[in-house]
Amino acid sequence: MIAQERIAILGLGLVGGSLARDLSARGAQVMGYDIDPLPLRAAQRARAIREIVDSDFTTLATATIVVLCVPVDAAPTLLEAIAPHLGATTLVTDVGSTKLAIGTRAATLGVRTRFVGAHPMAGDHRAGFAASTLGMFTGARVYLCPSAESSTAAKTKALDLWHALGADVRWTTPEAHDAEVAYTSHLPHLLSAALARTIERAGHDRAALGAGGQSMTRLAASSPAMWQAIVATNHEAIARALADCAAELEAVRETVARGDMEAICRLFTHTGRWLAEPTP
């Protein structure tokens, strides 16, 4: 029962704020922490959090679940800072877009059996508590990435947490997770930025974008600090995905330059079918 949990959300940005709203709405006792006092106050006013975690983290001793919702490059350091203050059965989890770096750090700390990494495939190009909403995780795919040492109790608690929010939970490993999101999430974001830069360099105004051009450049307005951190913790897999996509793009360019228009028709027929495949 999620209503019986005392849950600490560390970092009240878009995802942390949305998580706090959802959990409070379901009756959980939610406490919040942020290095910036503004989202803390906003979260209190929105009744997304009931109390504030003190800056030396001693309040965390009473939490049954702790969720790290900070940028992926800040999460390992934060995990190290809070580890000595956690109760013996507290589930420690996170929401970061990469899972290997945080999982590796958790394994070196006293929380190894209680840590289960999580990655909700939800969000927005906007950042901050102001963009947070109720129901962000309903129907969203959420990857749970336990290590070999994660306890059954911790895994069960993580599953219950996300099921309570209506998420579509998938179990995977940190390695498989990071390899997959390099293609399904990180590549699309970097591609959007590369497209925006290409259009700008060619001297065209962003107001000249049609609906398609707008939707393809929207992600180029994502948080620079967040994406710096994500790329830093998954650069090898991302570099491979970028190389694959550049090769695909070169193949399309060659097809266009050669004037093989039937191949363009076949390409869209193929991708249209792929996109229409039923969800497994």
Place this chain on the structure above:
Amino acid sequence: MIAQERIAILGLGLVGGSLARDLSARGAQVMGYDIDPLPLRAAQRARAIREIVDSDFTTLATATIVVLCVPVDAAPTLLEAIAPHLGATTLVTDVGSTKLAIGTRAATLGVRTRFVGAHPMAGDHRAGFAASTLGMFTGARVYLCPSAESSTAAKTKALDLWHALGADVRWTTPEAHDAEVAYTSHLPHLLSAALARTIERAGHDRAALGAGGQSMTRLAASSPAMWQAIVATNHEAIARALADCAAELEAVRETVARGDMEAICRLFTHTGRWLAEPTP
């Protein structure tokens, strides 16, 4: 006054259908034509058209405005077929995504002074009359591309038509138009298809896409026949845009592989600012 015009919409797909709905709603007498009887009947039922253009085009003699709303590779042939049936002061225009090919054909026919090409930057990845809606052109940028021979009367009538629909009209030349949309529209569509293909080839399921990955692959479900035709009529400019984007992507890959994460932060900071620039 648009309500005094007799307007023939040739081709009742997404754009033609939306145009017919909007013009009928504003009191114009709209007649429709399509090689497929299904959208014709659907447009009659939706009261988007009042009459049907006969298959030998003699009805067109009574039209004051004729709008070609067929794929860009079919438009020149259709223009040739209808040219002998048009009245001496009828405005002939179109809605195609490329403007050089149709403009060049118009110049060789008897309609050269009465033709003004148009391109509304509106639409959707869905196709067909079923996807057409009222108000599609409200606030949308619409390029008008007259030739040096287009009459002032024809240009005024084209401007009035799009102003009546609430469009943001911009005058340009067919050459400048085609060079620009290669970057602002055609490149984003081909990039979306290349991304979908990259993710599929890497063995990942489309259900694994998060919100960002979904929005970046949505255009890959666009009409194959329409995109074959668009690429066919603008392949040189599109091949250049694809080469520019591949070079940009390779620069990003090289930055990631080198581990220069601050450059990734600078990239998103730059593109975020570019996207936030006020509309001129």
